[in-house]
Amino acid sequence: MPELPEVETTKNGIAPYIEGKAVSCIIVRQAKLRWPVPDSIKKMQNQIVQRVQRRAKYLLLETQKGTAIIHLGMSGSLRVVETDTPPEKHDHVDIAFEHGKVLRLRDPRRFGCVLWTQEPVNEHKLICNLGPEPLSDDFTAAYLFEQAKNRKVSIKVFIMNAQIVVGVGNIYASESLFMAGIHPKRAAGRVSLKRLKTLVASIKKVLKKSIEQGGTTLKDFANAEGQSGYFQVALHVYGKTGEPCSHCSTPIKQIKLGQRSTFYCPSCQK
DNA sequence: AAAGACACCTGTCCGC
DNA sequence: TGCGGACAGGTGTCTT
Numbered sequence: 001m002p003e004l005p006e007v008e009t010t011k012n013g014i015a016p017y018i019e020g021k022a023v024s025c026i027i028v029r030q031a032k033l034r035w036p037v038p039d040s041i042k043k044m045q046n047q048i049v050q051r052v053q054r055r056a057k058y059l060l061l062e063t064q065k066g067t068a069i070i071h072l073g074m075s076g077s078l079r080v081v082e083t084d085t086p087p088e089k090h091d092h093v094d095i096a097f098e099h100g101k102v103l104r105l106r107d108p109r110r111f112g113c114v115l116w117t118q119e120p121v122n123e124h125k126l127i128c129n130l131g132p133e134p135l136s137d138d139f140t141a142a143y144l145f146e147q148a149k150n151r152k153v154s155i156k157v158f159i160m161n162a163q164i165v166v167g168v169g170n171i172y173a174s175e176s177l178f179m180a181g182i183h184p185k186r187a188a189g190r191v192s193l194k195r196l197k198t199l200v201a202s203i204k205k206v207l208k209k210s211i212e213q214g215g216t217t218l219k220d221f222a223n224a225e226g227q228s229g230y231f232q233v234a235l236h237v238y239g240k241t242g243e244p245c246s247h248c249s250t251p252i253k254q255i256k257l258g259q260r261s262t263f264y265c266p267s268c269q270k
Numbered sequence: 271a272a273a274g275a276c277a278c279c280t281g282t283c284c285g286c
Numbered sequence: 287t288g289c290g291g292a293c294a295g296g297t298g299t300c301t302t
Contacts, residue, residue: 002295002296003295003296006295032278032279033278034278034279034296034297034298035298057296057297071296071297072295072296073278073279073295073296073297074279074280074294074295074296074297075279075280075281075294075295090280107279108279108280108281109278109279109280109281109294109296110278110279110280111278111279111296111297112296126297126298151272151273152272152273153272153273153274157273157274160296160297162296162297169295169296170294170295170296171295172295238295258273258274258275259274259275259276260296261293261294
């Protein structure tokens with residue numbers, strides 16, 4: 001999926017088209033996403049989308065009666081199209097608006113979701129146990145240090161744990177650890193406060209930079225207007241196996257941590 | 271409680 | 287050209 005910057009970019013891309021607009025119709029062509037799209041999503045019809053928000057990688061479409069919770073999974077994208085645009089193969093859900101635009105979810109792998117909740121979103125099961133936003137002031141080295149105490153899990157898996165901090169995906173986990181000079185395999189509880197300060201700064205920096213540039217584009221992200229291949233942030237280690245490190249020329253290594261590919265420079269990261 | 275494995279699904283790429 | 291297998295940006299849930 002889109003990493004956090006792509007979700008943020010998507011939010012910013014769709015919000016101007018749908019905030020303050022009334023939903024006319026919900027069309028579900030394929031309800032089998034990560035969880036079944038509930039029938040209750042129809043309650044969104046005739047509601048005005050008051051605000052589009054993001055929490056972690058969840059997009060929240062708030063209305064008077066409830067909130068649609070949308071996740072893009074690994075391969076999802078949202079775009080705004082005209083009502084008469086014919087759906088393509090993996091266009092599973094349409095949220096059509098009275099002003100003639102359609103918010104269309106495409107998700108080939110169907111790891112995403114579209115849910116509906118009438119409770120306060122912060123109390124929703126998927127949302128209530130999430131850690132702080134990485135770009136908020138709540139995400140500090142002191143916080144991370146406290147959380148990491150006695151934890152033996154690798155620092156890379158640790159920062160990808162949404163209960164610790166949200167929004168650090170597989171690309172930016174490797175990239176921020178490279179930037180901070182920390183070996184991805186190091187036990188979380190054995191990273192000094194000083195080095196965690198560097199890491200927190202690196203995570204914020206890499207995410208901010210990527211959001212500024214509109215999100216790193218890899219295989220199947222298309223931005224909210226439907227263009228693709230638009231943005232490209234410079235990656236230093238992700239997907240660079242065997243290539244010389246940009247800092248010291250040592251070949252980049254690839255290992256698996258928590259079943260995810262992990263990239264690092266064996267010389268720069270300790 | 272924490273760590274690790276597994277599940278969901280389709281498309282693409284690589285080697286034979 | 288075809289086919290099998292590995293792999294892909296996520297994350298909730300189950301097992302150890």
